[in-house]
Amino acid sequence: MSITLYYGSGSPYAWRAQLALEHKALPYERKVLSFSAGDTRKPEYVALNPRHRVPTLVDGDFVLYESNAIAAYLDAAYPGRGAPLFPGDARSQATVWRLMMEVDNYVEKVTDPITEYAFFLKPEQRDPQKLVEARKAATEEFAQMSRYFKGDFLAGPLSAADFSLYPFIAFMYRARVKLPDFDADGLLTPALKAWKARMEALPYFDKTSPPHWKQ
Ligand SMILES: N[C@@H](CCC(=O)N[C@@H](CS)C(=O)NCC(=O)O)C(=O)O
Numbered sequence: 001m002s003i004t005l006y007y008g009s010g011s012p013y014a015w016r017a018q019l020a021l022e023h024k025a026l027p028y029e030r031k032v033l034s035f036s037a038g039d040t041r042k043p044e045y046v047a048l049n050p051r052h053r054v055p056t057l058v059d060g061d062f063v064l065y066e067s068n069a070i071a072a073y074l075d076a077a078y079p080g081r082g083a084p085l086f087p088g089d090a091r092s093q094a095t096v097w098r099l100m101m102e103v104d105n106y107v108e109k110v111t112d113p114i115t116e117y118a119f120f121l122k123p124e125q126r127d128p129q130k131l132v133e134a135r136k137a138a139t140e141e142f143a144q145m146s147r148y149f150k151g152d153f154l155a156g157p158l159s160a161a162d163f164s165l166y167p168f169i170a171f172m173y174r175a176r177v178k179l180p181d182f183d184a185d186g187l188l189t190p191a192l193k194a195w196k197a198r199m200e201a202l203p204y205f206d207k208t209s210p211p212h213w214k215q
Helices: 012-023 067-077 090-120 128-146 160-177 190-200
Strands: 003-008 029-033 056-059 062-065
Touching (some): 012 067, 067 160, 090 160, 128 160, 160 190
């Protein structure tokens, strides 16, 4: 078994994939691509991933991109390793899938405007009213996700659903690098804040946090 994860520091999707590998206790090599150097657009990478995005997983002669597909593959290909990413019976597994799709279809849509406002707009391009509106939408969506908790984690036991959501929540806190007064805590319900702390206490968590965030 030789697994390589093509990764980009600060990509929520690449973060998910690394969390999945760690949860499965699989050995892997992480290759960090530089967005600023255009690594994802280089021909050798586009040959692996024609959508020029991270993550991409290479397992022997098998190449796979799309973070949710990577989690599903790792769980099915390595059933005896680590802990399951899609635990339980058909209904529990389907619930994990549903939650992951809700993250991609709804959560991402409300975190994107905040990320864009903080990281991609110059101060003179920022309209504070837009941030107020974005915060309102994010608060409502996070409250919705919060209603799903079944105990400590989204689907009950820790699962791929938690790894799907976590990086988008982490980005709300990361926004403070650009917007020091940004109240990230104020977006989250108490349940979501407690879950965030549980995620950050996972034994492999520190290993997965984006390298450039640690600098
Ligand atoms: N749906 C994809 C999204 C991957 C994605 O959008 N990755 C971004 C970084 S967050 C990327 O690699 N962008 C580089 C580019 O577009 O060249 C997944 O879940 O893996």
